[in-house]
Each structure stands twice: as C-alpha cells, then as structure tokens.
Amino acid sequence: MKRFLKTALFTIIGLITVIGVALLFFNFKGVPTYEVAIPENMKNLKVEVTPERVARGEKIATVLCNGCHANNDNRLVGKAILDLPAEFGKAYSLNITQDKEHGIGNWTDGEIMYFLKTGIKRNGKYSPIMPKLPRMADEDVKSVIAYLHSDRFPVQATKGKQPEQAPSLLLKVLTNTVMKPLEPIKKPINVPDSTNIVEFGKYVANDMIACYACHSKDFSKQDPLHPENSLGFYGGGNPMPNLEGQIVPSSNITFDEKTGIGKKYTEAQFVDAVKLCKKSDGGVLRYPMQPHVTLTDYEVKAIYAYLKTIPKIKNQVK
Ligand code: HEC
Ligand code: HEC
Structure with missing residues (x-):
C-alpha cells in the first residue's frame, strides 16, 4: 500500500512538472510562426487598381475593417482592441495605411491576400485575433486590396505605430495547440449570380461579412472553411463584451417563430436593423452589432431570404 501511494505521489509530481515545463515553454515560445507558403497563383498577383474595385473595396472595408483599424480621424493606423475578452491578453490592430x-x-498584393485568407503574415507570424476571410470571392479580396492601395483618405500613408501584441498565456497555449492558420482555398471563388437571391444572400452573410461569426454560439466552435458546421449556426447567444466590458449576447437570427426573428422582423424591418441598427420594437441594437450602412438594400434582403432557408434553432437569448 505504501509503495502504491509513493508511486502515485511521484506520478502526480511528474505530471505537474511536465505541465509546468510545457506552460513555461509555450510562454517563452509565444504565438507560433509558420512557413509562408503562398500558392503560385497568388504569389505574382498584381491587382489593377480600378475605380470600380476601389469603390467596392471601400464598401467592404467600411463594414469589415474600419471598426478595428480606424482611429478617431478615420485613418487606418490601428488601435487597442478594447472589446477583446481579458483572458486573451491585449491586442492592437495595426497600421494598414500605405506608409512604408x-x-x-511594402507588402505585396500576394502577401496581403495570403494573410487575409490564412492569418499568416509575411514574416510567418500567425495572427489569432484578426478575422480571416477564407471564402471571400477572389474579386472581392482584390477590391479590398485595390482600396488599400488607393488614394482614399483612410489609407493614405500615415505614421503611427502600435505597441507590441501582448497575448496571455492562455492565448499562447491555444495558438500552439488548437487555434491554427487556415489552408488557403486554391480553386477560384466567384461571387454568385445575384439573381439567385438565396445563394447570393448566403455569400454576403457567410463569406463576405461573416455574420455567423458573431451570431452563432461560440467563437471557438466555428468552422470558417465550412460556416454551416459552426455550433448553433445563427442561433445566437455568443457572449460578446462591449467597449465597457459588459456582455451583450448576440441575437438568434434564425427564423424560429418564438425565439428567433421569424415573427419579429419583416423584410423591411430587417433591412433597418442591419443597416441602421433599428430594432423592430423601436429600440436601438447595441454594440458590437454595427450599422452595416454600405450594404445595399438588395444585399440585406438577400441575407433575409437566405436566413429563411437555414435550420431554425430554438434558443431564447437573454
Ligand atoms: C476584430 C478586429 C479586426 C478586424 C475586423 C480587422 N482586423 Fe486587421 N488586424 C487586427 C489585429 C489585432 C491585427 C494584429 C495582428 C497581429 O499582429 O497579431 C491586425 C493586423 C492586420 C494586418 C497586418 C499588419 C501588419 O503590419 O502586420 C493587415 C494587413 C490587416 N490587419 C488588414 C485588415 C483588413 C484588410 C481588414 C478588413 C477586411 C481587417 N484587417 C479587419 C484586427 C482586426
Ligand atoms: C461583431 C458581431 C456582430 C456582427 C458581425 C453582426 N452582428 Fe448582428 N448582432 C450582434 C449583437 C451582439 C446583437 C444584439 C444587440 C442587442 O441585443 O442590442 C445583434 C443583433 C442583430 C439583429 C437584431 C435581432 C433581434 O432579435 O432584435 C439582427 C437582425 C442582426 N444582428 C443581423 C445581423 C446581420 C445580418 C449581420 C451581418 C451582415 C450581423 N448581424 C452581423 C452582433 C453582431
């Protein structure tokens, strides 16, 4: 018996030591670096900056990038991400103006596209906080790149450097174990024909804006390469901190009549909610829901048509 206890004790001490050493190792190693394996067709990409692309890119970036990257003067010089859950440490969006x-x-078009799709930067560093856009259509990604290279005010070369990222030990452990960069999809991705309103709405909701990311159950149980596999797809309840650190859970926007938007939002009310943050009962939707002002009414109606077709989820969000 004594011998058994001794063995058990040594095993426990051994385990604690191993875990301690592993934590020390991850803490020292930090967020991992990967090989920058830009696919051939992306490597030599040279995006032609046309007025159409700049306009489209600006429209997309206004709802997708500026919230995190713009300072008070609307220059994309980066800032502290104030609504990052405290357990992940501190993160700063960076200066993405044209300042060299x-x-x-100095980034090439291929490096920008590769980063937006995979999360791997030109120096190989993996970026866990910055959202990835693996399924955005090639032409839309090119439009975002054209906008970043344009003479529009927010992206004009501007000085301004952010502090070093300060990931917590938890984030370091996660990025060394379960949070991995995405494989870039190599086959061409096109914007679906807009006359097929459901397919088009699916593209806008899932691949262009990624509404599902906030509106599903949990950021850590999502599948950006196959959004439909995300836990509680569009059923809401994802606990999201606002800028004051309070929790605002995302809404259930499936068409469930009792707990979703099936009875709550007409198409016109839905357009007002998504574009202007107007609630159907007269109130205002709270941050982190943002007014998606640059989406067209047709794009938002298409999202509505698409949401009607996905499985309803019964989930009363409090
Ligand atoms: C949720 C906030 C958030 C959003 C939204 C966001 N970013 Fe970022 N971005 C970050 C953070 C944080 C970093 C720093 C990543 C790191 O170094 O780990 C970053 C880094 C970058 C970098 C790398 C800059 C460098 O010098 O290393 C580029 C390029 C970039 N973002 C472009 C974009 C574009 C384009 C969009 C819109 C399509 C966008 N970001 C949307 C948070 C965000
Ligand atoms: C950054 C996270 C985030 C993104 C991205 C986001 N939402 Fe929201 N949304 C929220 C939160 C949080 C709420 C709840 C706000 C509240 O309770 O005041 C909300 C509320 C809503 C509501 C109101 C539902 C109700 O029951 O009143 C609708 C409709 C909606 N979002 C649609 C969308 C659509 C469509 C998109 C994509 C174009 C989108 N949201 C993108 C976080 C987000």
Whole structure:
C-alpha cells in the first residue's frame, strides 16, 4: 500500500512538472510562426487598381475593417482592441495605411491576400485575433486590396505605430495547440449570380461579412472553411463584451417563430436593423452589432431570404 501511494505521489509530481515545463515553454515560445507558403497563383498577383474595385473595396472595408483599424480621424493606423475578452491578453490592430515604415506600403498584393485568407503574415507570424476571410470571392479580396492601395483618405500613408501584441498565456497555449492558420482555398471563388437571391444572400452573410461569426454560439466552435458546421449556426447567444466590458449576447437570427426573428422582423424591418441598427420594437441594437450602412438594400434582403432557408434553432437569448 505504501509503495502504491509513493508511486502515485511521484506520478502526480511528474505530471505537474511536465505541465509546468510545457506552460513555461509555450510562454517563452509565444504565438507560433509558420512557413509562408503562398500558392503560385497568388504569389505574382498584381491587382489593377480600378475605380470600380476601389469603390467596392471601400464598401467592404467600411463594414469589415474600419471598426478595428480606424482611429478617431478615420485613418487606418490601428488601435487597442478594447472589446477583446481579458483572458486573451491585449491586442492592437495595426497600421494598414500605405506608409512604408509603419504601415503595409511594402507588402505585396500576394502577401496581403495570403494573410487575409490564412492569418499568416509575411514574416510567418500567425495572427489569432484578426478575422480571416477564407471564402471571400477572389474579386472581392482584390477590391479590398485595390482600396488599400488607393488614394482614399483612410489609407493614405500615415505614421503611427502600435505597441507590441501582448497575448496571455492562455492565448499562447491555444495558438500552439488548437487555434491554427487556415489552408488557403486554391480553386477560384466567384461571387454568385445575384439573381439567385438565396445563394447570393448566403455569400454576403457567410463569406463576405461573416455574420455567423458573431451570431452563432461560440467563437471557438466555428468552422470558417465550412460556416454551416459552426455550433448553433445563427442561433445566437455568443457572449460578446462591449467597449465597457459588459456582455451583450448576440441575437438568434434564425427564423424560429418564438425565439428567433421569424415573427419579429419583416423584410423591411430587417433591412433597418442591419443597416441602421433599428430594432423592430423601436429600440436601438447595441454594440458590437454595427450599422452595416454600405450594404445595399438588395444585399440585406438577400441575407433575409437566405436566413429563411437555414435550420431554425430554438434558443431564447437573454
Ligand atoms: C476584430 C478586429 C479586426 C478586424 C475586423 C480587422 N482586423 Fe486587421 N488586424 C487586427 C489585429 C489585432 C491585427 C494584429 C495582428 C497581429 O499582429 O497579431 C491586425 C493586423 C492586420 C494586418 C497586418 C499588419 C501588419 O503590419 O502586420 C493587415 C494587413 C490587416 N490587419 C488588414 C485588415 C483588413 C484588410 C481588414 C478588413 C477586411 C481587417 N484587417 C479587419 C484586427 C482586426
Ligand atoms: C461583431 C458581431 C456582430 C456582427 C458581425 C453582426 N452582428 Fe448582428 N448582432 C450582434 C449583437 C451582439 C446583437 C444584439 C444587440 C442587442 O441585443 O442590442 C445583434 C443583433 C442583430 C439583429 C437584431 C435581432 C433581434 O432579435 O432584435 C439582427 C437582425 C442582426 N444582428 C443581423 C445581423 C446581420 C445580418 C449581420 C451581418 C451582415 C450581423 N448581424 C452581423 C452582433 C453582431
């Protein structure tokens, strides 16, 4: 018996030591670095900056990038991410203006596209906080890149450097174990024909804006390459901190009549909610829901048509 206890004790001490050493190792190693394996067709990408692309890119970036990257003067010089859950440490969005020293003036088009799709930067560093856009259509990604290279005010070369990222030990452990960069999809991705309103709405909701990311159950149980596999797809309840640190859970926007938007939102009310943050009962939707002002009414109606077709989820969000 004594011998058994001794063995058990040594095993426990051994385990604690191993875990301790592993934590020390992850803490020292930090967020991992990967090989920058830009696919051939992306490597030599040279995006032609046309007025159409700049306009489209600006429209997309206004709802997708500026919230995190713009300072108070609407320049994309980066800032502290105030609504990052505290357990992940501190993160700063970076300067993505054309400044060659502080911004991304020296990045090639291929490096930008690869980063947006995989989360791997040109120096190989993996970025866990910045959202990835693996399924956005090639032409839309090119439009975002054209906008970043344009003479529009927010992206003009501007000095300004953010502090070093300060990931918590938890984030370091997660990025060394379960949070991995995405494989870039190599086959061409096109924007679906807009006359097929459901397919088009599916593209806008899942692949262009990624509404599901906030509106499903949990950020850590999502599948950006196959959004439909995300836990509680569009059923809401994802606990999201606002800028004051209070929790605002995302809404159930499946068409469940009792707990979703099936009875709560007409198509016209839905357009007002998504574009202007107007609730159907007269109130205002709270941050982190944002007014998606640059989406067209047709794009938002298409999202509505698409949401009607996905499985209803019964989930009363409090
Ligand atoms: C949720 C906030 C958030 C959103 C939204 C966001 N970013 Fe970022 N972005 C970050 C953070 C945080 C970093 C820093 C990543 C790191 O270094 O780990 C970053 C880094 C970058 C970088 C790398 C800059 C460098 O010098 O290393 C580029 C390029 C970039 N973002 C472009 C974009 C574009 C384009 C969009 C819109 C399509 C966008 N971001 C949307 C948070 C965000
Ligand atoms: C950054 C996270 C985030 C993103 C991205 C986001 N939402 Fe929301 N949304 C929320 C939160 C949080 C709420 C709840 C706000 C509240 O309770 O005041 C909400 C509320 C809503 C509501 C109101 C539902 C109700 O029951 O009143 C609708 C409709 C909606 N979002 C649609 C969308 C659509 C469509 C998209 C994509 C174009 C989208 N949201 C993108 C976080 C987000």
